[in-house]
Amino acid sequence: MSGASVELASLTFSYGETRMEFDLKVPVSSVIAIMGPSGSGKSTLLNLIAGFETPQSGAVLIDGRDVSADRPAQRPISMVFQENNLFSHLNVEDNVGLGRSPSLRLTQKDRQDIADALAHTGLAGKEHRLPAELSGGERQRVALSRALVRDRPVLLLDEPFASLGPALRREMLSLVRQLHFDHDMTILMVTHHTDDAQLLADKIAFVDDGRIAAFEDTTTMFSPSAPDAFRAYIGS
């Protein structure tokens, strides 16, 4: 696996009176933290890239190809949400297998790849458990494993560790860092935590009032030269 560039070209979207317009160029294999006030449009931005929302105008380009007309499953993207990632009646192995085949018709190679992903995320031995028999952190590991076997060059993470305690969150961030090191995918991660961004991200996209108000290197954004609105948001 390797990454792909992601470009949003004058992408417009409205929820009633709430209007958004996004322009962004994400380099291949970079890790981007998407930060900004509550309600500014961060989740909507990821949903537009993934194809769960349809823009009014503009385009989403992945590696230069316009994917705007593609359904979510056709896009070279996988996404992990804060919660509700798993099917409660399916065991760990099958939940991960859905990343490879929606009908769970799995080849021997698929099963080997699933086993490898579960080993990679520290879940070996828990293949036959149901989601209810796992901790919150383990459930998010299953969701990450499914994203891994989907084997797509772009990974979208929408506050995937927000419900976890600080130690577990750090552990999961290290896992994401390791997965990026091993697979080199392009990652866009929504987070409100400055330490998450500083640990993982090459660049920060600051979303404010339905726009990308700043897109700079992480070191710049955490320096005195960062835009005032971002400094106010992080409380510095």
Ligand SMILES: Nc1ncnc2c1ncn2[C@@H]1O[C@H](COP(=O)(O)OP(=O)(O)OP(=O)(O)O)[C@@H](O)[C@H]1O
């Ligand atoms: N299904 C919906 N119907 C109508 N308005 C919505 C819907 N989902 C989101 N919105 C509105 O769109 C705006 C952007 O929402 P979004 O969830 O993208 O924000 P966010 O930056 O991810 O917020 P948070 O940090 O609180 O998760 C908000 O004003 C929100 O109220």
